[in-house]
Amino acid sequence: MPRGKSVTKLLLDSSQATLFAGIEIHNKPHIDYRYPTSVLLIINAWELALKAYVYKYIGIKRIYERDKKHTISFSKALILVRDHINTTKKIKYSR
Template sequence: MAVKKKPVKSSSSPKLLYAKSEAALLGAIEIYNKPNFLYREELFTILIVNAWELFLKSKILKINNNKLNTILAYEHPKKKDGSRSKARVIKRNRSGQPMTIDIFSALKKLTNQLPNNLRDNIEAMVEIRDNAIHFRNENANFAALVQGYCQASVKTM
């Protein structure tokens, strides 16, 4: 009697990305709830933006029947003569892994499914995240600003 093999779950499964999104959200909340934790607002934003990006990609996959190409990033490579090829290839990172679309591309793909205020909220958090990662956030009301985004994100997710 032949033993049936279980199908291999795709690492791009919407459920897997959603679970990772939840984990990032819980990590963000955990960090934010530590009042004496230095850099907590920045860490919160880094994790919450990651949570949103994973959530949006899981939604795109779910809508598109788990078609991985809907979240992969593509590019037109340069030919030997320096011109761009018409063929699209999967964009890869420095370690050779396939890259996926960025959060703005994910938001664009879901334009009709998301309210404008949610998109605005996510875009503002991305700006805070980018400043935290690349240099610093200089705003006298920074903690209060992040708290507002924190509450909105947790309620929405």
Template structure:
């Protein structure tokens, strides 16, 4: 997250919005996956996507053979459904994820005064302030506050 903030705060950095979105969503994804692991007894297999192969449950793998894990969209949705992720944080993660996808996959949607995700419900979400603008609920402060409030100490014994 610090790298995302540093990039965003450089006024002459080319593609700083896109770079911020990529770095920020990566930081959030690691945080969300850490929370998911903590809630599931630190079992790494809780992150894996499974598929049935010949009647047996197997870990799904990508083209390089690496086990596939759930996306931030899926995990944030599950944490939101069970009340462990506040609605404003979930909505901001959806928007940030869409911005990241736009940057990485090179497509752009015009969003002048409101934002509508092509992958989400048809409900319009008010456009958020720019993540680095210093708003009291800006992206840099939110992950730490959220994690601190939702942490649990696991007994190691």
């Protein structure tokens, strides 16, 4: 039985689609609330990309909150990615 797409790939595909949707809405001249809508979509695209990074490089369980009902917030994902990148650079440069 063939396997489906990986979770990381699905998150990145969703991130890309959301980013393009935000750009599309921003470029439409006659849409009410186009600026707030495009900002929300672009922030959501970044959130999905950060969660894909966390899922792939930090750990599968790290994108879920303790109650397992929700995924982590944008700010928590950003902190996890920042900390992981900073520790990886320190290890790389100390060799």
